[in-house]
Amino acid sequence: MKKSLKLKDLSKQIDSLALSTVMLDPEDIAGLGDVLKSLESVEELLKDVREDSLKTLAGAMKGYIEGIILGEKSDLSPFESGISQLQEMCRDLVNEVEFDRDVSSLLIRLGCEGIEPSAMSSSPEKEKLTEAKENLQESEMTDSGDEREEAGADTARSIMLGDEDREIISDFVGESLENLGTIEVKVMDLEQDPSDLETINAIFRPFHTVKGVSGFLNFNKINNLAHIVESLLDKGRDGKIRIEGGIIDIILDSVDILKRMIENVQASLDTGNPMEGDIDASEVIARVENLIKEAEGGGNSSIGEMLVEKGTVSQTDVEDALDIQKEEHDKKIGEILVEQKKVETKEVVSALREQKRSGRPVALHVKVDTGKLDSVVDMVGELAIAQSMLRQNELIRMSRDRKVDQIINQLNLITSGLQKTAMSLRMEPIRNTFQKMLRLVRDLAKKAGKEARLVMSGEDTEIDRNMVEEIYEPMVHMIRNSIDHGLELPDEREEAGKPGQGTIYLRAFHKGADIVIEIADDGRGLDRDKILKKAISSGLIKEGQKLTDGEINSLIFHPGFSTAEKITDISGRGVGMDVVRSKIVEKLRGRVEVHSVSGEGTTAIIRLPLTLAIVNGMIVKVTGERYIIPTLAVQESFRPRRAECYTVEGKKEMIKVRDNLIRLIRLDRLLGVNGNCHPNGADTPPWEGLVVVVENQERKTGLLVDELLGEEEVVIKNLGGWLREVKGIAGGAIMGDGRVGLILDIAGILAIASGE
Numbered sequence: 045m046k047k048s049l050k051l052k053d054l055s056k057q058i059d060s061l062a063l064s065t066v067m068l069d070p071e072d073i074a075g076l077g078d079v080l081k082s083l084e085s086v087e088e089l090l091k092d093v094r095e096d097s098l099k100t101l102a103g104a105m106k107g108y109i110e111g112i113i114l115g116e117k118s119d120l121s122p123f124e125s126g127i128s129q130l131q132e133m134c135r136d137l138v139n140e141v142e143f144d145r146d147v148s149s150l151l152i153r154l155g156c157e158g159i160e161p162s163a164m165s166s167s168p169e170k171e172k173l174t175e176a177k178e179n180l181q182e183s184e185m186t187d188s189g190d191e192r193e194e195a196g197a198d199t200a201r202s203i204m205l206g207d208e209d210r211e212i213i214s215d216f217v218g219e220s221l222e223n224l225g226t227i228e229v230k231v232m233d234l235e236q237d238p239s240d241l242e243t244i245n246a247i248f249r250p251f252h253t254v255k256g257v258s259g260f261l262n263f264n265k266i267n268n269l270a271h272i273v274e275s276l277l278d279k280g281r282d283g284k285i286r287i288e289g290g291i292i293d294i295i296l297d298s299v300d301i302l303k304r305m306i307e308n309v310q311a312s313l314d315t316g317n318p319m320e321g322d323i324d325a326s327e328v329i330a331r332v333e334n335l336i337k338e339a340e341g342g343g344n345s346s347i348g349e350m351l352v353e354k355g356t357v358s359q360t361d362v363e364d365a366l367d368i369q370k371e372e373h374d375k376k377i378g379e380i381l382v383e384q385k386k387v388e389t390k391e392v393v394s395a396l397r398e399q400k401r402s403g404r405p406v407a408l409h410v411k412v413d414t415g416k417l418d419s420v421v422d423m424v425g426e427l428a429i430a431q432s433m434l435r436q437n438e439l440i441r442m443s444r445d446r447k448v449d450q451i452i453n454q455l456n457l458i459t460s461g462l463q464k465t466a467m468s469l470r471m472e473p474i475r476n477t478f479q480k481m482l483r484l485v486r487d488l489a490k491k492a493g494k495e496a497r498l499v500m501s502g503e504d505t506e507i508d509r510n511m512v513e514e515i516y517e518p519m520v521h522m523i524r525n526s527i528d529h530g531l532e533l534p535d536e537r538e539e540a541g542k543p544g545q546g547t548i549y550l551r552a553f554h555k556g557a558d559i560v561i562e563i564a565d566d567g568r569g570l571d572r573d574k575i576l577k578k579a580i581s582s583g584l585i586k587e588g589q590k591l592t593d594g595e596i597n598s599l600i601f602h603p604g605f606s607t608a609e610k611i612t613d614i615s616g617r618g619v620g621m622d623v624v625r626s627k628i629v630e631k632l633r634g635r636v637e638v639h640s641v642s643g644e645g646t647t648a649i650i651r652l653p654l655t656l657a658i659v660n661g662m663i664v665k666v667t668g669e670r671y672i673i674p675t676l677a678v679q680e681s682f683r684p685r686r687a688e689c690y691t692v693e694g695k696k697e698m699i700k701v702r703d704n705l706i707r708l709i710r711l712d713r714l715l716g717v718n719g720n721c722h723p724n725g726a727d728t729p730p731w732e733g734l735v736v737v738v739e740n741q742e743r744k745t746g747l748l749v750d751e752l753l754g755e756e757e758v759v760i761k762n763l764g765g766w767l768r769e770v771k772g773i774a775g776g777a778i779m780g781d782g783r784v785g786l787i788l789d790i791a792g793i794l795a796i797a798s799g800e
Contacts, residue, residue: 054090058086084106086102263320477516479500489531
């Protein structure tokens with residue numbers, strides 16, 4: 045029993061040690077000191093364990109950390125491999141599995157010259173150690189090739205996951221995908237300025253994090269790929285490689301493969317045996333290894349340049365050190381300069397720290413379960429409704445008690461502030477969605493044989509986090525259209541007097557109670573004649589039918605509509621813009637419109653509500669019932685004069701608005717409620733009611749209502765069940781008197797009225 049408890053304590057101590065080394069830096073003396081203490085605790089727990097190789101490995105790792113502290117070593121890779129090996133060996137002991145692990149190669153990499161072979165438990169172990177020494181004398185195991193072979197031996201693991209393990213792996217997946225997203229963005233920045241050390245560091249850190257955590261969790265394929273790319277970036281930090289062109293392509297390919305591996309981990313998490321899948325990364329790894337080999341011993345060292353700039357050493361000293369480095373590949377510039385007494389150690393350390401300094405503080409974040417966050421927002425919404433009901437209660441309104449008035453006003457202020465704060469928790473900058481478009485533009489332009497750049501503004505504009513994923517697909521479709529249909533080929537642009545490189549503008553800003561997203565290009569613009577011909581041939585409109593420019597532009601949103609003469613990998617199938625409209629209008633309660641000038645370009649404008657939880661609407665009364673029309677769709681409201689009302693063919697009613705005739709819809713008829721009629725049963729004339737002009741997809745319509753009750757922000761509620769799919773109704777809201785008001789879906793209302 046005691047032995048079992050000690051082994052469990054040992055396993056916990058090793059796991060704790062592994063966690064503390066995930067983000068360990070060779071220059072973090074305090075962190076290295078903590079690791080050293082943990083190793084001493086491991087050695088103490090190993091006193092009663094018979095496996096000498098385990099003790100030997102722990103001792104070698106302790107000596108290696110001491111070497112790093114003393115500045116004799118700088119590569120943590122052998123130590124990280126030692127951690128993984130300790131975990132595996134301890135797991136074998138706990139599970140009483142027959143112990144047969146060869147750690148001799150690892151001991152050599154950890155500098156086991158200081159450990160006597162007699163410390164091994166058997167002569168075969170001594171022979172393995174001696175053989176490993178002889179093999180490794182020919183080639184230092186500093187690259188990741190043999191390390192990958194050693195790590196890859198554990199790919200067939202099978203783990204029974206507990207809730208805590210699932211949570212750790214789930215966090216790893218989420219954080220890793222987020223980190224990889226930042227890599228893509230920073231790589232785009234680096235392409236503009238390959239010498240920007242801060243950007244290289246910003247790319248290096250996420251790879252380092254993915255490598256460290258994946259190693260701890262024994263996801264060896266992920267660990268290997270992240271490690272080799274990290275090594276490539278390290279060469280870039282040292283100035284031995286200029287990260288541009290083909291190297292950036294390799295980094296992006298690595299990011300794609302890592303994403304697929306990590307997504308496989310997520311997909312297989314429920315099986316109890318999460319795996320990276322059978323994704324072959326060998327080609328990318330080989331390409332990276334070749335680049336690293338080419339860089340070995342070549343190029344100028346940025347450390348040397350920094351020391352020259354500071355006046356610490358001369359350019360001649362650095363050049364001499366570089367000549368020595370060509371003969372002694374393992375030595376770094378700083379190490380050679382110190383050995384030659386050209387510079388003091390502290391000067392090199394200072395330069396290294398300056399080189400790795402990011403210059404930006406890391407924002408602190410608190411992780412909150414999204415389910416809990418939504419629950420808080422919902423409860424605050426209920427609180428706001430309850431507060432409104434209290435304020436409109438007849439007894440409260442009739443009260444003349446000043447104290448009660450003060451309390452109600454204070455409650456109103458607190459509830460309003462709490463609601464705004466709660467809603468802000470749902471908001472996040474649109475930056476991440478925008479930045480994903482950088483690579484999309486780069487890849488699509490390359491595939492189409494065009495030159496394009498993306499200019500972004502308003503990335504800090506906040507949007508409801510529930511909209512973030514929904515808005516991504518429509519933006520992708522629009523940018524695809526801009527590149528494939530909008531932008532011309534470089535020679536065509538130059539003939540038209542434009543620069544060969546096209547520009548796509550991505551802008552976001554707040555306007556009133558809405559968020560506006562604009563996607564514009566400086567391409568050829570929409571060919572309206574071509575659109576009309578296609579619409580006529582497809583039966584969307586009749587020959588000779590007159591349409592405004594806006595109505596012609598809106599035809600591109602019809603399902604299956606495409607003017608492309610041939611289908612490409614980018615677009616042309618007619619399944620893009622209808623997705624844009626359905627996503628934005630139906631799911632996000634927004635609007636989308638297109639403006640275009642021939643030869644100058646096209647602009648798509650998306651208007652969205654600030655949040656999906658609250659609707660800013662106009663409250664109207666129809667036959668005693670209250671309805672809410674989203675203000676996003678409202679153009680104006682007025683009481684028409686008799687001379688402005690018309691009837692077409694004795695059936696359809698029309699209203700003249702600013703010299704244009706628009707259709708009039710009686711909401712009481714459309715919604716199936718009785719009203720708007722005289723005692724004799726005849727319809728109430730429009731001039732005795734009020735008209736609210738609404739717009740959707742360039743279509744203006746007048747809604748006939750009885751009364752306008754004002755504008756108000758209401759908390760939207762899903763109707764649930766079969767009512768969820770009722771056409772023309774977007775949801776409901778609990779009004780101040782406790783009754784329910786229905787929120788109208790203008791797109792659905794117009795579709796019903798048109799018989800669609």
